[in-house]
């Protein structure tokens with residue numbers, strides 16, 4: 405009863421927040437940014453610098469939804485499915501072909517390469533901290549992680565599986581799976597829903613790990629350079645990055661036009677045709693592991709982190725849809741270097757637990 409009541413309260417609230425995300429930055433992101441901006445120049449003020457650092461502390465663990473709770477068995481099954489090429493039509497692609505652990509769970513390409521050598525219109529996003537992303541896809545077309553998997557599986561240019569039934573049949577034909585499904589769920593039957601639940605559970609375990617930045621905010625002054633420390637203050641102050649890249653994963657999950665997209669893809673604008681501000685709006689990506697996954701943006705149009713900083717410094721393309729938070733920054737050369745040094749502290753050492761075969765094709 406009490407549970408139902410909670411849902412009844414949470415659902416309307418959630419839809420308001422979701423709509424907000426469609427139209428503008430999430431309220432908590434704004435609050436954090438405001439807090440951050442008011443501490444511009446905080447480098448000399450230990451109290452406000454400490455407050456600023458606290459905004460970026462990683463949570464102890466990922467959250468799992470109550471209708472798909474974590475279990476070791478489900479995550480292990482999801483991991484096997486994630487790296488199984490049987491889920492693509494010609495058996496050449498697994499999820500891990502594009503979301504490669506060694507490339508921060510992306511693929512290092514400007515645009516993803518699907519089955520039969522087809523180039524997709526979008527760049528593969530990282531899956532690091534994907535558990536915390538409120539709506540998924542560059543344009544936010546997926547409401548939750550469970551709903552993503554069968555889109556790439558069935559998309560002719562992506563994994564090219566002719567039908568969901570064929571995908572389930574492929575999993576069934578491998579005798580290894582039946583005991584794994586029995587462990588992960590009450591019954592050994594293999595269904596599309598169980599494949600979705602297991603994949604999503606595994607993906608929620610792909611969390612960011614301790615980077616030099618995290619060691620610094622926990623108190624190790626030697627973990628990052630002085631230049632990077634100045635860069636952190638700029639990020640939250642003059643450069644205004646934290647207006648959108650706020651919180652432990654450096655994103656507030658909102659959608660904006662940063663004045664970069666130039667081709668026909670209008671991103672979230674497709675879903676909100678009456679909103680001027682959502683034309684060319686794409687999801688604010690996490691900046692975790694950012695140094696390991698060039699090129700950047702939804703279309704891979706920006707080659708390097710230096711080029712990203714140059715784009716923001718210029719203020720992108722000045723057009724009606726451009727976010728009000730984007731404007732020419734007039735950064736000095738030293739400030740650009742400091743910002744770059746800071747961004748590079750967000751990358752942890754490569755994950756040694758990743759299977760060697762992942763993304764081999």
Ligand code: HEC
Pocket residue numbers: 486491497498499500501502503516517518519524526527528529530531534537539540541542543545549552553554556557562563603607
């Ligand atoms: C051919 C490369 C490719 C393969 C294979 C692939 N993906 Fe992706 N993935 C992408 C691209 C490109 C996007 C962006 C799609 C969009 O925004 O509409 C994406 C987006 C995602 C997202 C959304 C992430 C976010 O932050 O919004 C998730 C989750 C995801 N993929 C999981 C999977 C799973 C699970 C599989 C296997 C069933 C898979 N992908 C297979 C390229 C690939």
Ligand code: HEC
Pocket residue numbers: 639643644645646647648649659660661662664665685686687688689690691694697699700701702703709712713716717727729730743
């Ligand atoms: C108005 C919100 C906003 C502000 C302010 C902002 N960004 Fe972004 N950032 C975005 C969005 C949205 C994208 C994705 C755009 C796309 O895919 O076309 C992005 C993409 C990026 C990327 C590429 C990440 C990837 O995986 O492709 C980097 C790096 C980045 N921003 C760094 C910064 C820095 C540094 C600043 C400050 C100088 C900054 N951002 C300011 C919204 C913002």
